Amino acid sequence: MKSIIETILAHNEISESKISQILSCSCPKGIDYSDVYFEYSSSESWSIEDGIVKNGTSIIDSGVGIRSISGEKTGFAYSNTFGLDNLLSAAKMSRSIASFGKEEPFSIRDKVNFKKLYSSSSPLEKVSDTVKVEFLKKIDSYIRKKDNLVDQVIVNLAASHTSMLVVNSDGMRAQDDRPLVRFNVMVILKKGKRRERGSAGGGGRFHYDEIFADEFSNKFADEAIRQARVNLDAVEAKAGMTTVVLGPGWPGVLLHEAIGHGLEGDFNRKKTSAYSNLIGQKVASSNCTIVDDGTISSRRGSLSVDDEGSPTEETVLIENGILKGYMQDKLNAKLMKTKSTGNGRRESYAHLPMPRMTNTFMMAGPDDPEEIISSVKNGIYAVNFSGGQVDITNGQFVFTASEAYLIENRKITSPIKGMTLIGNGPEILKKVSMIGNDLKLDDGVGTCGKDGQSVPVGVGQPTLKIDEITVGGTKV
Amino acid sequence: MSSLSGKASTYKNQILKILSKTSKDIQASFHLNISNGLTVNCRSGELENIENQNDTGLSIEVFYNNRKGTASTNDLSLDSIEKTLSKASNIAKHTQADSCQGLPSESYIKEESGNLGIYFPVDIKMDEIIELTKSCEAAAFEKDDRIKNSEGSSFTKSENETMLLNSEGLFGYYKSTHYSLSCIVLANEGDSMERDYWYSSTREFNKLEHAREVGQRAASRASSRLNAKPISSRVCPVIFPPEVATSLIGNLLSGINGHSIYKKSSFLIDSLGKDIFPEFVCITENPNIPNAMGSRPFDDDGVLTQKKNIIEKGRLMTFLLDTYSARKLNEKCTGNGVITNITVESKKNKNANLIKMVDEGIIITEMMGSGANLLTGDYSRGAFGFYFKDGEIKYPVTGITVASNLTQMFNNILEIGSDVDFRGNIRTGSILVDNVTIGGT
Numbered sequence: 001m002k003s004i005i006e007t008i009l010a011h012n013e014i015s016e017s018k019i020s021q022i023l024s025c026s027c028p029k030g031i032d033y034s035d036v037y038f039e040y041s042s043s044e045s046w047s048i049e050d051g052i053v054k055n056g057t058s059i060i061d062s063g064v065g066i067r068s069i070s071g072e073k074t075g076f077a078y079s080n081t082f083g084l085d086n087l088l089s090a091a092k093m094s095r096s097i098a099s100f101g102k103e104e105p106f107s108i109r110d111k112v113n114f115k116k117l118y119s120s121s122s123p124l125e126k127v128s129d130t131v132k133v134e135f136l137k138k139i140d141s142y143i144r145k146k147d148n149l150v151d152q153v154i155v156n157l158a159a160s161h162t163s164m165l166v167v168n169s170d171g172m173r174a175q176d177d178r179p180l181v182r183f184n185v186m187v188i189l190k191k192g193k194r195r196e197r198g199s200a201g202g203g204g205r206f207h208y209d210e211i212f213a214d215e216f217s218n219k220f221a222d223e224a225i226r227q228a229r230v231n232l233d234a235v236e237a238k239a240g241m242t243t244v245v246l247g248p249g250w251p252g253v254l255l256h257e258a259i260g261h262g263l264e265g266d267f268n269r270k271k272t273s274a275y276s277n278l279i280g281q282k283v284a285s286s287n288c289t290i291v292d293d294g295t296i297s298s299r300r301g302s303l304s305v306d307d308e309g310s311p312t313e314e315t316v317l318i319e320n321g322i323l324k325g326y327m328q329d330k331l332n333a334k335l336m337k338t339k340s341t342g343n344g345r346r347e348s349y350a351h352l353p354m355p356r357m358t359n360t361f362m363m364a365g366p367d368d369p370e371e372i373i374s375s376v377k378n379g380i381y382a383v384n385f386s387g388g389q390v391d392i393t394n395g396q397f398v399f400t401a402s403e404a405y406l407i408e409n410r411k412i413t414s415p416i417k418g419m420t421l422i423g424n425g426p427e428i429l430k431k432v433s434m435i436g437n438d439l440k441l442d443d444g445v446g447t448c449g450k451d452g453q454s455v456p457v458g459v460g461q462p463t464l465k466i467d468e469i470t471v472g473g474t475k476v
Numbered sequence: 477m478s479s480l481s482g483k484a485s486t487y488k489n490q491i492l493k494i495l496s497k498t499s500k501d502i503q504a505s506f507h508l509n510i511s512n513g514l515t516v517n518c519r520s521g522e523l524e525n526i527e528n529q530n531d532t533g534l535s536i537e538v539f540y541n542n543r544k545g546t547a548s549t550n551d552l553s554l555d556s557i558e559k560t561l562s563k564a565s566n567i568a569k570h571t572q573a574d575s576c577q578g579l580p581s582e583s584y585i586k587e588e589s590g591n592l593g594i595y596f597p598v599d600i601k602m603d604e605i606i607e608l609t610k611s612c613e614a615a616a617f618e619k620d621d622r623i624k625n626s627e628g629s630s631f632t633k634s635e636n637e638t639m640l641l642n643s644e645g646l647f648g649y650y651k652s653t654h655y656s657l658s659c660i661v662l663a664n665e666g667d668s669m670e671r672d673y674w675y676s677s678t679r680e681f682n683k684l685e686h687a688r689e690v691g692q693r694a695a696s697r698a699s700s701r702l703n704a705k706p707i708s709s710r711v712c713p714v715i716f717p718p719e720v721a722t723s724l725i726g727n728l729l730s731g732i733n734g735h736s737i738y739k740k741s742s743f744l745i746d747s748l749g750k751d752i753f754p755e756f757v758c759i760t761e762n763p764n765i766p767n768a769m770g771s772r773p774f775d776d777d778g779v780l781t782q783k784k785n786i787i788e789k790g791r792l793m794t795f796l797l798d799t800y801s802a803r804k805l806n807e808k809c810t811g812n813g814v815i816t817n818i819t820v821e822s823k824k825n826k827n828a829n830l831i832k833m834v835d836e837g838i839i840i841t842e843m844m845g846s847g848a849n850l851l852t853g854d855y856s857r858g859a860f861g862f863y864f865k866d867g868e869i870k871y872p873v874t875g876i877t878v879a880s881n882l883t884q885m886f887n888n889i890l891e892i893g894s895d896v897d898f899r900g901n902i903r904t905g906s907i908l909v910d911n912v913t914i915g916g917t
């Protein structure tokens with residue numbers, strides 16, 4: 001069966017020989033490399049708020065991105081339409097990055113082989129709109145019945161399907177169809193004058209039916225209520241350095257910020273990262289092993305093949321504390337004389353690919369999570385985070401807790417208000433003193449932003465103890 | 477006058493043709509954006525990237541018996557517009573009725589807008605752009621020999637067209653241009669490596685800050701950060717320079733947005749008519765400032781934008797309402813389906829020197845992370861800054877957090893400087909806030 005993008009190309013009479021013609025134009029003598037990326041993406045979202053399914057949105061975005069690379073220089077242009085004339089004119093804009101010679105005949109030699117990690121079919125077409133609306137109403141009423149303090153409920157349901165084809169001047173072609181679904185619940189509880197929020201959600205590269213299962217959706221609804229309940233009793237936290245234990249799963253956003261971005265190939269080629277030139281050196285406690293793995297079936301951060309047509313891999317970034325490798329796309333790999341690790345990703349046809357993370361996580365360690373907590377006399381136990389940011393040059397990173405507790409006298413006690421933690425990546429990774437045996441990946445709602453491009457990612461970790469990190473509380 | 481471009485007028489005719497065939501049961505609104513532009517990056521004295529941008533997007537909102545559906549596409553063929561309209565109509569048949577839904581019923585735009593002073597197209601040769609961009613980065617390297625690496629300098633230009641049409645006869649159209657020049661450099665000394673940037677952003681190419689100045693300011697900012705130290709936790713006065721202060725004002729604007737109010741998800745739901753800033757603080761909105769980033773003749777629903785006082789003598793005078801949230805709250809729409817130009821002023825002392833007003837404190841030049849909770853006002857973010865004492869900057873500080881509550885921070889403003897940043901749509905000087913908790917060692 002033909003993919004959506006191949007059907008569209010056929011409809012627009014863009015045959016293999018026409019694609020070859022475009023590549024001859026975008027990669028004449030003097031240009032090192034070129035690729036043409038065709039994409040058709042459809043997405044939708046539905047939401048309920050105030051008990052009413054108020055709006056549904058459908059988005060179609062399609063086009064073709066063409067880039068030409070010469071040394072460190074990249075030319076890029078794209079077209080919203082699939083007509084040959086528009087594509088040839090984009091190819092001409094793209095190649096003008098460098099002085100070039102004659103056009104040469106070009107032919108597509110082979111298909112990239114890779115393992116499919118998810119279904120090719122679109123999640124948008126399998127379920128009727130009525131079923132989606134009824135599902136949102138069901139979750140809304142489930143939450144309202146469950147807790148009498150509910151003041152507001154917002155539930156979102158979203159799905160997308162991207163059909164892509166990339167052909168490059170090495171003569172290789174790769175085609176992939178990518179489903180993605182996501183479900184989010186936000187609850188506000190009101191007790192007296194105080195109002196607090198809880199949110200939860202999950203998703204991945206599968207279809208709506210998994211989300212519609214009660215055990216999936218009710219779990220997140222319960223979780224949002226539980227978090228808001230906890231926050232209703234949260235007290236102010238003290239500012240300053242303290243010991244922090246991070247729960248398993250989503251707190252892995254720590255690794256994404258503290259180390260992940262700093263190990264992306266572009267920053268290291270340009271030597272703008274705090275981790276530049278540190279391969280083979282000790283950058284974390286010797287119990288830390290961190291990988292980026294794009295090959296896990298059906299996960300939000302996974303890709304069967306990246307946007308440059310390289311199959312994804314499990315890339316070991318840090319092994320027993322030693323820096324092993326960077327995440328690479330083709331451009332940076334070539335300039336650093338290594339191979340792409342399948343991390344070349346782009347938000348859409350209208351954006352240039354760059355090295356991006358897929359699913360980044362720390363491997364499980366030897367310690368019992370309960371023993372980790374009881375090893376802390378006084379500190380903080382943080383289990384949920386709302387996001388983070390990093391300055392890859394000086395290594396400073398932040399991540400913001402949305403659910404955290406005090407550890408007093410080796411026991412978890414009062415919940416504390418959301419606060420930001422700040423640390424220095426290379427220093428903090430050396431202060432990881434205990435690692436739990438409870439590795440967990442997140443539930444599939446993460447999105448990473450870099451240079452204005454957003455891509456879906458995954459994170460994960462076991463329970464971790466950081467001996468010392470600065471906490472942004474309000475009390476002194 | 478900004479007359480319709482060839483492309484826009486073709487699309488307008490197509491849309492009108494489709495509207496004339498559309499069933500009278502449905503109301504429809506068409507929002508069209510056309511944008512063409514260019515980004516040029518130079519790094520280490522060489523051209524690095526040229527990205528050509530060329531986008532067209534159409535979003536269609538349909539209302540059917542008080543039910544709403546939205547669909548959008550970037551394929552503007554007649555066939556695709558018809559399919560998108562029918563997709564939006566289908567969605568509107570499945571969503572639930574809400575009597576507040578619908579097209580605006582008053583104060584909406586009916587004709588193309590006159591000269592807003594935000595459209596200045598210019599032809600610049602590629603060689604000239606590359607030279608300009610290179611000279612910006614070169615100035616950074618020349619400024620300070622501790623600038624040893626760079627993420628490059630970048631020039632962007634774009635020409636944009638916005639058109640709105642609906643089935644009730646609403647029609648609005650305007651054009652705008654945007655130019656920017658930025659530079660990101662790294663300073664290095666011993667073990668310390670720091671990165672910072674500067675940029676200029678305007679509607680008119682000739683009004684861009686001089687390329688060499690942009691590079692030099694980026695260099696000074698990066699090198700001033702070198703050898704930053706940690707600092708002990710404390711409660712002290714904090715100065716937020718204009719480029720950081722805009723985020724605090726952004727938090728205010730989100731908190732008084734009609735959608736946050738009706739959803740009861742704002743820390744300011746009970747603040748209308750109350751004093752939420754000291755008496756000397758005034759905040760106004762003006763949608764018609766020539767050359768300004770936020771100038772717009774109409775909002776996302778096609779309602780005419782309006783000049784207004786938001787904060788008068790410290791008091792919150794209005795929420796910011798679009799058509800839907802106004803109906804929801806039973807108030808009059810304020811044309812705030814968009815936020816235009818916001819000006820923050822002090823009526824106390826026009827030439828205050830903030831650093832001399834308090835004995836010591838911290839200037840926060842960068843904030844990181846998303847730690848502003850708009851439901852409770854609780855605030856906790858990562859930061860970089862400079863410790864000052866006796867009117868002088870002493871040393872850079874790193875690894876700190878800034879925490880408080882937005883309600884308290886607004887209330888604790890001691891003064892607003894006259895060093896206004898005109899690059900974005902929020903125009904404020906530095907803001908000095910007392911009693912902010914700094915987390916450190």
